[in-house]
Amino acid sequence: MRILVTGGAGFIGSHYVRTLLDGGYPGCENARVTVLDKLTYAGCRENLPATHPRLDFVRGDVCDGPLLRDLLPGHDAVVHFAAESHVDRSVESAAEFIRTNVGGTQTLLDACLTAGVGRVVQVSTDEVYGSIEEGSWTEEHPLLPNSPYAASKAAADLIARSYWRTHGLDLSITRCSNNYGPYQHPEKLIPLFVTNLLEGLPVPLYGDGRNVREWLHVDDHCRAIHLVLTKGSAGEIYHVGGGNARTNRALTDRLLHLCGADASMVRRVADRKGHDLRYALDETKIRDELGYAPRVTFDQGLADTVAWYADNRAWWTAHKRPPSAG
Numbered sequence: 001m002r003i004l005v006t007g008g009a010g011f012i013g014s015h016y017v018r019t020l021l022d023g024g025y026p027g028c029e030n031a032r033v034t035v036l037d038k039l040t041y042a043g044c045r046e047n048l049p050a051t052h053p054r055l056d057f058v059r060g061d062v063c064d065g066p067l068l069r070d071l072l073p074g075h076d077a078v079v080h081f082a083a084e085s086h087v088d089r090s091v092e093s094a095a096e097f098i099r100t101n102v103g104g105t106q107t108l109l110d111a112c113l114t115a116g117v118g119r120v121v122q123v124s125t126d127e128v129y130g131s132i133e134e135g136s137w138t139e140e141h142p143l144l145p146n147s148p149y150a151a152s153k154a155a156a157d158l159i160a161r162s163y164w165r166t167h168g169l170d171l172s173i174t175r176c177s178n179n180y181g182p183y184q185h186p187e188k189l190i191p192l193f194v195t196n197l198l199e200g201l202p203v204p205l206y207g208d209g210r211n212v213r214e215w216l217h218v219d220d221h222c223r224a225i226h227l228v229l230t231k232g233s234a235g236e237i238y239h240v241g242g243g244n245a246r247t248n249r250a251l252t253d254r255l256l257h258l259c260g261a262d263a264s265m266v267r268r269v270a271d272r273k274g275h276d277l278r279y280a281l282d283e284t285k286i287r288d289e290l291g292y293a294p295r296v297t298f299d300q301g302l303a304d305t306v307a308w309y310a311d312n313r314a315w316w317t318a319h320k321r322p323p324s325a326g
């Protein structure tokens with residue numbers, strides 16, 4: 001089996017690729033992997049093995065049709081992670097989100113059709129549904145994205161679905177809650193707070209901290225994606241939630257504790273524009289139909305993640321303060 005992984009040098013994509021190459025997905029121990037990644041500020045070649053006999057790395061853009069048409073023939077499957085992924089950046093400027101997340105998905109899927117790729121997974125997010133005060137979303141819930149990031153992912157999901165419906169492309173969509181784990185860029189909440197605390201700096205908490213997110217370890221998310229790739233049905237959407245709902249305030253308290261700090265390190269900052277209050281996914285479908293269950297407990301996963309950042313200062317320092325930032 002030969003799998004093309006877009007965005008495979010980013011946080012979640014690189015975890016998927018490392019696990020695949022390590023033989024972590026039974027039945028795919030000999031899979032060959034091609035990573036296509038533009039290496040934006042979020043992607044890093046060092047997140048992947050420098051050399052591996054079953055890995056090919058291609059630096060390139062998912063919006064580059066001719067490149068994709070050259071690259072895709074011979075691949076059996078595509079897992080599409082590549083995206084601009086940070087909500088705050090999309091609030092500042094949305095153009096790159098629309099170009100990569102929407103245009104890139106359409107360009108990639110066209111190339112998949114031309115090359116006759118047998119299976120595609122579009123990796124998406126719970127944010128496409130907007131915000132929910134109580135209860136949880138099923139896969140049938142209407143899309144009502146609030147941020148430009150979420151809107152670009154919702155648009156990509158609809159394009160992906162249309163390529164299944166119109167062209168018969170064998171494609172499934174996963175929608176996951178917030179991920180955490182090693183190699184996550186320090187602009188995101190958990191690594192930002194942990195690395196600030198490791199540096200003795202305060203942590204910026206949005207608004208009153210009562211926004212609720214579900215947290216899932218990246219290893220569980222990647223296992224779910226691989227399950228959908230190998231066992232999911234065409235045209236179907238699968239939620240991957242994890243069920244660890246926490247307010248940002250409660251999560252902050254936990255991180256303070258794990259880093260040996262106290263509430264004096266918290267700085268309240270103006271809330272994010274249009275900040276969604278609560279996300280909650282119903283993941284009955286992937287559990288019942290594909291037998292998925294998360295394995296990493298939140299307490300253990302979070303403690304391991306804090307330990308990883310403590311042990312990998314050089315990695316996150318380079319990302320937090322790239323040389324061009326002065």
Ligand code: NAD
Pocket residue numbers: 006007008009010011012013036037038039040041042043044060061062063080081082083084085086100104123124125126153175176177178179180185
């Ligand atoms: P990330 O920002 O860490 O990585 C994105 C990767 O895509 C980077 O390596 C980057 O270089 C690459 N990329 C960006 N633009 C590209 C382009 N035009 N062409 C080729 N490569 C490009 O993101 P992540 O957190 O790993 O998220 C991966 C996917 O999972 C995204 O599609 C995101 O929407 C989705 N997702 C993320 C989360 C989360 O909590 N992080 C939750 C649910 C879904």
